[in-house]
Amino acid sequence: MKKDKQLPNSQGYFGQFGGRFVPETLLPALDELETAYEKARRDASFWTEFGSLSHDYAGRPTPLYFAERLTRHCGGAQIFLKREDLLHTGAHKINNALGQGLLARRMKKRRIIAETGAGQHGVATATICAKLGLNCVVYMGEEDVQRQALNVFRMKLLGAELRPVSSGTKTLKDAINEAIRDWVTNVSNTYYLLGSVVGPHPYPLMVRDFQSVIGKEAREQILVQCGRLPDYIIACVGGGSNSIGIFHPFVNDENVKFVGVEAAGKGIRTGQHAATLAAGAVGVLHGAKSYVLQDDAGQILGTHSIAAGLDYPGVGPEHSYYKSIGRATYVAVNDKEALKAFQLLCHTEGIIPALEPSHAISYAAKMAGSLDRGQIIVVNLSGHGDKDMDIVTEALGVRL
Amino acid sequence: MSRIASVFARPNHTALIPYVTVGYPTVETTLKAVPLFASVGCDIIELGIPFSDPLADGATIQRASYEALRQGIDPEVCFEVAQELRRQVEIPLVFMTYYNPVLRFGPEQFCSKCAEVGIDGLIIPDLPPEEGKELEESTKRHGLDLVYLLSPASTEERIKLVTSRSSGFVYLVSLTGVTGARDILPEELESFVTHVRRMTEKPLCVGFGVSTPEQARRVARVADGVIVGSRIIQLLSKDKSLRNACSFVKRLREALS
Numbered sequence: 001m002k003k004d005k006q007l008p009n010s011q012g013y014f015g016q017f018g019g020r021f022v023p024e025t026l027l028p029a030l031d032e033l034e035t036a037y038e039k040a041r042r043d044a045s046f047w048t049e050f051g052s053l054s055h056d057y058a059g060r061p062t063p064l065y066f067a068e069r070l071t072r073h074c075g076g077a078q079i080f081l082k083r084e085d086l087l088h089t090g091a092h093k094i095n096n097a098l099g100q101g102l103l104a105r106r107m108k109k110r111r112i113i114a115e116t117g118a119g120q121h122g123v124a125t126a127t128i129c130a131k132l133g134l135n136c137v138v139y140m141g142e143e144d145v146q147r148q149a150l151n152v153f154r155m156k157l158l159g160a161e162l163r164p165v166s167s168g169t170k171t172l173k174d175a176i177n178e179a180i181r182d183w184v185t186n187v188s189n190t191y192y193l194l195g196s197v198v199g200p201h202p203y204p205l206m207v208r209d210f211q212s213v214i215g216k217e218a219r220e221q222i223l224v225q226c227g228r229l230p231d232y233i234i235a236c237v238g239g240g241s242n243s244i245g246i247f248h249p250f251v252n253d254e255n256v257k258f259v260g261v262e263a264a265g266k267g268i269r270t271g272q273h274a275a276t277l278a279a280g281a282v283g284v285l286h287g288a289k290s291y292v293l294q295d296d297a298g299q300i301l302g303t304h305s306i307a308a309g310l311d312y313p314g315v316g317p318e319h320s321y322y323k324s325i326g327r328a329t330y331v332a333v334n335d336k337e338a339l340k341a342f343q344l345l346c347h348t349e350g351i352i353p354a355l356e357p358s359h360a361i362s363y364a365a366k367m368a369g370s371l372d373r374g375q376i377i378v379v380n381l382s383g384h385g386d387k388d389m390d391i392v393t394e395a396l397g398v399r400l
Numbered sequence: 401m402s403r404i405a406s407v408f409a410r411p412n413h414t415a416l417i418p419y420v421t422v423g424y425p426t427v428e429t430t431l432k433a434v435p436l437f438a439s440v441g442c443d444i445i446e447l448g449i450p451f452s453d454p455l456a457d458g459a460t461i462q463r464a465s466y467e468a469l470r471q472g473i474d475p476e477v478c479f480e481v482a483q484e485l486r487r488q489v490e491i492p493l494v495f496m497t498y499y500n501p502v503l504r505f506g507p508e509q510f511c512s513k514c515a516e517v518g519i520d521g522l523i524i525p526d527l528p529p530e531e532g533k534e535l536e537e538s539t540k541r542h543g544l545d546l547v548y549l550l551s552p553a554s555t556e557e558r559i560k561l562v563t564s565r566s567s568g569f570v571y572l573v574s575l576t577g578v579t580g581a582r583d584i585l586p587e588e589l590e591s592f593v594t595h596v597r598r599m600t601e602k603p604l605c606v607g608f609g610v611s612t613p614e615q616a617r618r619v620a621r622v623a624d625g626v627i628v629g630s631r632i633i634q635l636l637s638k639d640k641s642l643r644n645a646c647s648f649v650k651r652l653r654e655a656l657s
Contacts, residue, residue: 011530021499021526023456025551025576027558167462168452177455184456185577187553284500284526285453297474298504299452 007321012201012288015324017317020200022180022287029187034202036107041209046106050099054213057131058088058098062214064221064378069348070365077231077371079364081381082218082246085353091383092214092242093124093195099210100193101128109191113137115179117144117172117238118308118356119151120383121195126160136160139178141171144308151387169302172312176286196239197316200287204316211245218378219249226376232367234259235380236360237330238274238310240319242382247328248318258328259367260319261359263305267334272304275332276315277323285314291323306335306391307355309383333359339395341365342385354383355391403492403520404545404568407443407625408603414620414656415443417605418649419496419629421464422447422481423473425637430481433636436646438489441653445489446523446627449478449497456498456525458580460630464637475505479517486518494521494547494568502535511538521545521568529565536565547571552592563600569625572596573608581611581631585618593622613655620656628652 012018020030040046054060062083071079084092097114104112112134116122122138129136138155142164145152155162168174176199183192197204197211215233222230233250235243237260250256265273273279276291283292285300293301293313305311322328333341338355341362345353353361357380364379371377385392393400407415418437422430434445450465450473457465475497482493495514502510502524514522521544527535529548539546545568550559553576563570572593575586586592589606596604606619607627616626635645 019531020528021531022528023525023551023573024528024549024558024562025553025573027528027530028553028555031555167459168466173453177453180455181458181578187576281504284498284503286455287526289503292500294500294504296504297476298501299469299474300500 008201008205014318014321017288017290017320018201018204019289020287021284021289022200023184025184025187029183030200030202037103037202037206040103040106046102050102053098054095058094059086060213061217062086064218064225066225067349070345071368073344073348074365074368076368076373077375077377078373079368080222080230080376080378082214082378084214084242084380084382085351085384089124089127090386091120091124091354092211092245093121094127095213095245096195096207096210096241097121097124097128097193100206101132101134104134104191104193105132107191109189111135111137111186111190112193113139113179113182113190114193114195115139115172115175116195117175117311118387119144119148119155120309120387122160123151123154123158125193126155126158129160130158137163137182139163139165139175139182141169141175142166143170144172147391148308148387173300173314180286196241197244197318198239198286198288198314204288204318207241208244208248208318211241212248214242214245214380215247215249218246222376222378229253229256230376230378232257232259232377234261234360234364234377236261236310236356236382237277237315237319238312238356239314240316242380244316244318246380251327258322259363260328260330261363262330262332263307263310263359264332264334265304268332273332274303274305274310274312276313277319277330278332288317290317290320291315306338306395307359309354309356310359331363333362337362339392342392351381352385353381354385355388357382402543402545402568404444407492408569414623415605415625416441416653416656417444417446417625417627418442418632419446419448419627420636421450421461421468421633422478423450423468423471424464424633425467427477427481429636429642431484433642433645434485435488436642437649438491440646440650442491442649443625444492444494446494446496446629447478447482449475449495449501451498451501454498456578458578458630460581460633461579464633475501475510479513482519483517492520493518494523495519496523499524499527507535508538511542511544514544515542519544521547523547523571525549529561532565549573550596552576552586552588559596559599563596563602566602569603569605570596570600571627572604572606572623574606575609577608579608579630581634582609585609585615589619590622613651616652617655626656
């Protein structure tokens with residue numbers, strides 16, 4: 001397992017997954033980005049700045065919290081929550097936006113573009129751009145613009161220009177297409193701040209590195225609090241950045257099992273879901289070879305999840321690799337189960353989780369009951385639920 | 401000599417290469433337009449297999465792809481269309497599509513089927529040579545050309561890589577951007593083409609943005625072929641008689657001779 005720390009290889013591959021399937025115009029830009037990132041990666045001052053802003057501005061470290069009442073409710077393994085919901089802007093997305101924002105500034109690119117689904121990455125990027133004095137353009141599918149109106153307003157308040165995307169399914173995948181088209185057009189002065197461990201090399205590597213702060217902290221914290229490593233780490237998987245972030249620092253700890261939880265939406269059999277690893281096939285989307293939800297003719301399928309942040313037909317290549325070698329197990333939780341877990345955490349712990357990690361909570365709660373009390377589960381609570389109030393009130397049939 | 405190579409073997413002749421999305425606005429349009437274009441002097445036809453996420457394409461071809469997909473155009477239909485066209489025209493036919501439909505079909509099966517129906521080559525804008533090894537083995541095995549692309553952003557090293565691996569011709573993207581009709585082509589176009597010319601003997605064809613006979617004439621002064629897509633798609637969308645599209649293609653041909 002040791003050699004896996006070295007992945008991706010120099011071509012950006014994790015086993016057979018990854019690579020750079022992009023138009024020629026972007027290859028020099030990706031080379032430039034890779035060179036700049038490798039230089040920053042070896043530069044201690046880059047990580048010092050990243051560390052101090054993570055601490056002073058973003059609010060790191062986040063607590064690893066023993067969820068005592070949730071544990072008692074489930075009646076089995078001890079459940080710990082990694083509280084990424086307590087970060088500035090309410091989710092783990094700020095870790096990556098900060099890291100890449102600092103890199104863009106080093107590369108003297110003053111125009112930043114980003115895609116967003118639920119709006120969390122868009123808000124995080126707009127936030128960092130405001131802080132670093134960079135121009136920010138965010139692409140967002142028209143459908144997401146409508147269902148995430150509050151985040152749209154937040155991005156505008158933070159000074160970002162929001163560009164609704166009306167092509168294709170009008171959701172996250174189309175926003176990424178449009179961001180890539182912008183990048184191809186304005187490549188000389190523009191930095192594409194991609195929000196997940198997807199896309200062409202070096203994005204899956206770079207985003208993993210910035211998000212690995214989650215797992216590094218969690219590893220130290222659990223050793224201090226319990227004197228040993230956890231038995232399971234559970235995290236939700238859309239593109240897969242919060243899950244890679246918490247998994248990766250444990251990758252060589254062979255006794256720590258990883259469980260990635262995808263969105264089963266209305267049920268995998270209905271076709272209205274976003275369970276890419278569970279129901280997809282190997283393909284190429286947005287510049288990388290990985291599992292993709294597609295039809296028999298290789299057309300990318302539309303997705304559904306109550307959690308907009310999981311509503312994506314692709315997944316990071318490193319997850320596909322973990323699946324292929326059996327390092328992680330991937331399961332799926334549907335909208336209803338996620339909504340129940342959302343309420344469960346509210347009632348038992350006084351924490352309102354985002355709908356994305358509610359999928360991970362749901363699976364953890366189920367699993368904990370079947371394990372004995374000596375076992376430890378760490379769940380990545382990747383974001384706060386404030387952004388989801390409209391969706392939850394509607395789903396629960398509540399009128400405000 | 402392959403069909404594509406024989407196009408470029410003609411002395412003092414600039415190849416005219418129109419692009420059509422298969423099935424846009426209808427399959428009948430494609431079946432009528434291609435022989436008509438061949439009869440007015442087109443040298444190679446690019447047949448677009450529509451893809452749901454065409455990230456190298458601008459609004460016009462995005463819309464055409466979307467409409468074609470809504471009518472159920474998939475690679476199987478495109479093979480049938482190509483086979484029918486091959487019965488009617490002699491000129492080379494190349495497929496332009498993205499890598500996922502090819503990968504899903506199976507690169508080897510895809511190339512075998514291409515050869516069977518009379519397709520001469522493939523253009524895949526999201527497949528750079530670094531990722532093209534698997535497909536290249538299959539294209540070679542089945543006697544197909546695999547055309548790679550260059551852009552004004554390509555470095556010296558990349559120009560060497562792409563020109564050495566591209567077969568049939570090299571596709572020079574005129575500008576840093578997506579496909580789509582443009583009023584003005586970049587000033588650096590000539591220097592870009594002549595720069596690449598110094599590094600290869602392979603034919604060089606220029607596409608992206610070319611949308612008027614004047615622009616085509618300008619490109620023809622330095623390149624071996626001119627590729628015109630979005631403007632033709634626009635004309636096909638409005639006019640079922642194909643009269644406008646056909647007269648536009650004729651004017652392009654005149655501008656090149």
